[in-house]
Amino acid sequence: MSLVLPADAGDLAEVTASETSLKRFLHGLPGVDQVGLEKRAATLATRSIKKDSKRWALDLAIRMVDLTTLEGADTPGKVRSLCAKARRPDPRDPDVPSVAAVCVYPDLVATAVEALQGTGIHVASVATAFPSGRSSLDIKLTDTRDAVAAGADEIDMVIDRGAFLSGRYGQVLEEIVAVKEACGDAHLKVILETGELATYDNVRRASWLALAGGGDFIKTSTGKVSPASTLPTTLVMLEAVRDFAAITGDIRGVKSAGGIRTAKDAIRYLVLVHEIAGADWLHPDRYRFGASSLLNDLLMQWHKQATGHYWTADRVTMD
Amino acid sequence: MSDRLDVRRTAKLYLGGKFPRSESGRTYEVEAADGRFLANAALASRKDVRDAVGAARKAQPGWAGATAYNRGQVLYRVAEMLEGRRVQFAHELVDAEGCKPKEAAAQVDAAIDRWVWYAGWSDKFHQVDGGLNPVAGPYFNLSVPEPTGVVGAIAPQGSSLLGLVAVLAPIIVSGNTVVVVTSRERPLPAVSLGEVLATSDVPGGVVNILTGDAEELAPILAGHLDVNALDLTGCAGTDTTELEVLAAENVKRVVRPPAEEPSFEPVPAGPRRILAFCETKTVWHPKGT
Amino acid sequence: MMTDTTTTPVPDLVTPSWDYAPAPEARGIATIREHYGLFIGGEFVDPASDASFATISPSTEEHLAEVALADATDVDRAVAAARKAAKGWQKLSGAQRGKYLYRLARLLQERAREFAVLESIDNGKPIRETRDGDVPTAAAFLFYHAGWADKLDHAGLGPDPRPLGVAGQVIPWNFPLLMLSWKIAPALATGNTVVIKPAETTPLTALLFAELCQQADLPPGVVNIVTGAGETGAAIVAHDDVDKVAFTGSTAVGKAIQRELAGTRKRLTLELGGKAANIVYDDAPIDQAVEGIVDGIFFNQGHVCCAGSRLLVQESIHDEVVDRLKARLQTLRLGDPLDKNTDIGAINSAQQLERITTLTDTGEAEGAERWSPDCELPDQGFWFRPTVFTNVAQAARIATEEIFGPVLSVLTFRTPDEAVAKANNTAYGLSAGIWTDKGSRILWTADRLKAGVVWANTFNRFDPTSPFGGYKESGFGREGGRHGLAAYLAASDDVEVSR
Secondary structure, eight states: SSSSSSSSTHHHHTTTTSSSHHHHHHHHOOOOOOHHHHHHHHHHHHOOOOHHHHHHHHHHHHEEEEEEEEOOOOOHHHHHHHHHHHHHHSSOOTTTTOOOOOOOGGGGGHHHHHHHTTTEEEEEEOOTTTOOOOOOOOOHHHHHHHHHHHHHHHHEEEEOOHHHHHHHHHHHHHHHHHHHHHHSSSEEEEOOOHHHSHHHHHHHHHHHHHHTTTSEEEOOOOSSSOOOOOHHHHHHHHHHHHHHHHHHHHOOEEEEEESOHHHHHHHHHHHHIHHHHHGOOOOOTTTEEEEEEHHHHHHHHHHHHHHHSOOOOSOOOOO | OOOOOOOOOBBBBTTTTTTOTTTTTTEEEOOTTTTTTEEEOOOOOOOHHHHHHHHHHHHHHHHSSSSSHHEEEEEEEHHHHTTHHHHHHHHHHHHOOOOOOHHHHHHHHHHHHHHHHHHHHHHTTTHHHOOOOOOOOSSEEEEEEEOEEEEEEEEEEEEEEEHHHHHHHHHHTTTOEEEEOOOOOOOHHHHHHHHHHHHTTTTTTEEEEEEOHHHHHHHHHOTTTOEEEHHHOOGGSSSOHHHHHHHGGOOOEEEOOOOOOOOSSSOSSTTTHEEEEEEEEEEEEEOOO | OOOOEOOOOOOOOOSOOOOOOOOOGGGGGGOOOSOOOEETTTTEEEOTTTOEEEEEOOOTTTTEEEOOOOOOOHHHHHHHHHHHHHHHHHHHHHHHHHHHHHHHHHHHTTEEEHHHHHHHHHHHHOOIIIIIIHHHHHOOOOOOHHHTTTTTGGSSOOOOOOEEEEEEEEESSSSHHHHHHHHHHHHHHTTTTEEOOOTTTTOOHHHHHHHHHHHOOOOOTEEEEESSSSSHHHHHHHHHHEEEEEESSHHHHHHHHHHHHHTTTTTTEOOOOOOOEEEEETTTTHHHHHHHHHHHHHHGGOOOOOOOEEEEEEGGGGGHHHHHHHHHHHHOBBBBBTBOOBBBBBOOOOHHHHHHHHHHHHHHHHHEEEEEOOOOOOOSSOOOOOOOEEEETTTSSSHOOOOOEEEEEEEEEEEEHHHHHHHSSSSOSSEEEEEOOOOOHHHHHHHHHOSEEEEOOOOOOTTTTSSOOSGGEEESBSSHHHHHHHGGGOOOTTOOBOO
């Protein structure tokens, strides 16, 4: 009998068979003590990453960025510009790697796909009535299919927080399963919107729900709700994918999104990935940053490490 | 003057709620202040100390586990029982201490009132001594006094009732149990008090009264590793170095003897004597959602 | 400008390893003198005998400094200085005394990094702990007690409590500066003067603290610091003109001090050893419990009197807890105490290493299963791998004796009653831990544990407002909070207690 998966959780199908069994499973997960969790995150945040290990981390962090624009004012021009930045974050320095993906709204997927053709950079699209998720399932599925049809190979869906908070876990799960199916070959990232879940116990439950529903990644936030990603929230989610992998052998990823603006922040997140989930997760297929302005700070720090001089924002392209 | 022959008492030990003779079979003569023969008291032995400590240890968790309100009622009940025997105790004090009847009556009244005073403290000293500690972090942090466990006490040699009560009551009110060695020369009021305790609601083993020689018994108590604290108030004016050395073997809490036996008449200024036999326990818990 | 539009593909990063580069704290901030005298009457003086001893860095065995060895004559001089200063110090208003303590607190905060570095060098503990724990907490103790100095009527001892006079204080090597602060702050706030002896392996931060006393213009003789080993401490304890003894250290020495003080009127407080149970129920917040176990026994290399050295885990989750614990211990970083990423530093002395080694060997001999994470030990210095013993019998030496090192014994229980019975089955009673998500079970358990400090769903937290001290053979008296003041004051209705 395992604490991680109480009841007959070894068999996830059985756990998800009924609303009752699902609720029993989620509420049987070990509790999260807020103070202890936050203390652990704060202690790991004191890790001092210097020299080669810092350069390595900056390089990896750039490769893990989902370069994101999710504004009402987004235009094809803005997206094309972002795509250019994604493939060559620093036009003058070929040593700077490309990012992992570009993340846009569904209607701009086609533009991004075209701009990134042949680069290997993924195109991610938010879907399912992002960011609130307040629509019918049909509309959410249509939203997803549209994005996939337009060429998105990663879908960032939002869970129904209303259903979750009112205890209708089965409904949340069914939506995730349905969206996963609508994704086809596209990878699914399930946004928990942790800022609306209020407690770390809920973050842990929602993480397991998303993993059980087939999410390839669990993602903290839409970026539209404060607080967005935090170190302790990500820590809980990393524990979930670690424990999920230990039981099922299936390695899923985590994406921290929103509010991560500096290289220093990014390295703190990587330390969490390293020391909580393990070195196996230090890979863009297993951990991502959802960010926009972060990339420029990573570039400035990257150059600082490379040249020894403090860099200036004037020397990195604004997007 | 009646020619009825009075029925004398047999003064026994009070141990584990029962009244055994000393396992050693030893007794000693107790005389009144004027030299009259009063009784043969049990001369408690090393093994009686062992048995008494065993009884006290056994009774301790239950007594400490009773509610403070309940302990307060039990102590008050002792006062009630004593009140009904004021005359008896006054006579015994006249015999034991050679004081005038009026003075003896005052001593008995003070002893009764001391039980009442400590009864009232049973559910109050925690708040006076304990409380919330405002630590610099998201933690609930509370300190409370708790009984230390089993206490060995040497009762005052002079004040055979009031002094005894002034020593006993603050020890047990918090939930400690006690093994007390009485005044050697004046043990009978203590024996009678044992009879009162047995018929009040004090659970057996909470108070164990050994009559006999403190010089013989105190080192055994002081060296006993299942005794947590030692009250040497009754050793007033004597050199207790040897006892304190023995007490160090298991780091006993020691209440040292005063230079001379004090008057126990004034009501203490506060619960310090209760707290001398308490441990401060501090509990931390995080505050979070 | 031509822009290269080719992309750099995502590399195949199969199981990368991310070795953190060394991140040493700058050592230069701490100046170590070649020789240190004794701090008596406000100045550094040579010892009567001119004898000295070496203090070394336990992480490198490098010789750091020669420190004066105080003998009975020097102790006599220090006690005389403290006695001379006592009158004036007691005459000062509480507010004035408080201001000196506030000064000391601020001076310590200002030079915090210097103290942290020096402590790590001399003691071997990680800079992360000295920087984030020892030094700020030491300053907090000074700051907290400063505020008490003019409010002693509210200390719970009745109106106008009196200081005791000269306090002789002997402190251990595991938290050198913090223990100094725990001792000096309440003594000074209550109007006592002190003669304090730091441990012989860790005298340097105490001697640096002497400089703060000078910078604060503390009246000469209020704080006297004499360095030396056991004999120096014994001379302080035995000195006729010392009114109060405060000792933190081993239970064996504590008992010897209690015996030494028998029959005297000297007051005594003892903060001694422990063998704390850390109880993990099956409904514990498991990830935080694992952290609590790690914090409990591997913090400060396990050189902690209140360390959670006995893990009592409910049998139904034993394997899972042990597995998670082992996985967690693999991430501990052992090495250079000055490296900001070090979690486990050096064992404080060769002697202590020897003791830990001997006791852990008995663990295997008595049939327990020994496990340590893979980690390389440096060639120089005193090091010991974090060690976990499973299959430990309740009667085993490693389950009953204080090891004072990074060694955890894992035992199991089946019911709450059994957990409490096993937890209390020790001569010690300093601290205990409880891990469960059930509130009523926490309170039930906390009520029954014979321990002075109970950490529920946390471990090894310290605060100046929170009384600290033990039951049973872990000592008596409390340090911190209002309760701690009683150790340095005589009440008008004082019951003659030895503490």
